[in-house]
Amino acid sequence: MNNVTMKGKDTISAKLAECFITIGGNRYNFMQMIDFEGRIDKSKTTVPILGRIMEGNKTVGLAGSFSATAHYNQSIFRQALLDYKNTGIDPYFEIQITNNDPSSDAGRQTIVFLDCNTDGGVLAKFDADGEYLDEEIEGTFEDFKMPESFSLLNGMV
Known part of the structure; x- marks a missing residue:
């Protein structure tokens, strides 16, 4: 039996993005x-x-969502919430994520999330017993594209 398996080096590092x-x-x-x-x-x-x-099953639509955790050291999304409160204009934005582990033969993948909108957000926080502050960021997106995709690994085809 000649079972082809993935090489350990072809996993994608969680931190290289x-x-x-x-x-x-x-x-x-x-x-x-x-x-x-x-x-x-x-x-x-x-x-x-x-x-x-x-019964059969038929796909009739798609819905996009995202969730993230970030260090609590920027005010970009808080400013967007403040702008929405003051103007009534809810800002939409774009998120681009690239995974690239140079040790993997899978190569790079880039996904661009379009027409993103947060579900809200943290305005202020502290934790007298904590080590550092982070915040959850959640929202939706209405479209996406994939300008770069992972390569097929040796043995997949």
Whole structure:
């Protein structure tokens, strides 16, 4: 038996990534991010099919959301909330995430999340018993693109 397996070096390091946020015409290197996850959820409906006991399933839409944890050391999203309160204009923005572990043959992947909008956010905080402050950032996005995708690893095809 000649079972081809993945090499350990081809895993992607969790720490070797970049995050850029473009909001209000400014592009920021969001190096304060600790973690980030952007996901798509499918909306499905069941489909009755004559002659089958099992129902079918049909995807009828998509919904995008993201969640992140960042060090509490920037005011960009707080300023966006303040601007919305004062003007009624809710700012939408773009998030670009690139994973790039040079030791992996998988290469780079970049996903750009478009028309992002936060669900709210932390205005102020402290923790007299803590070591450092971080904050959760959650929101939605309405579109995405993938200008760079991982390479197929040797043995996948």
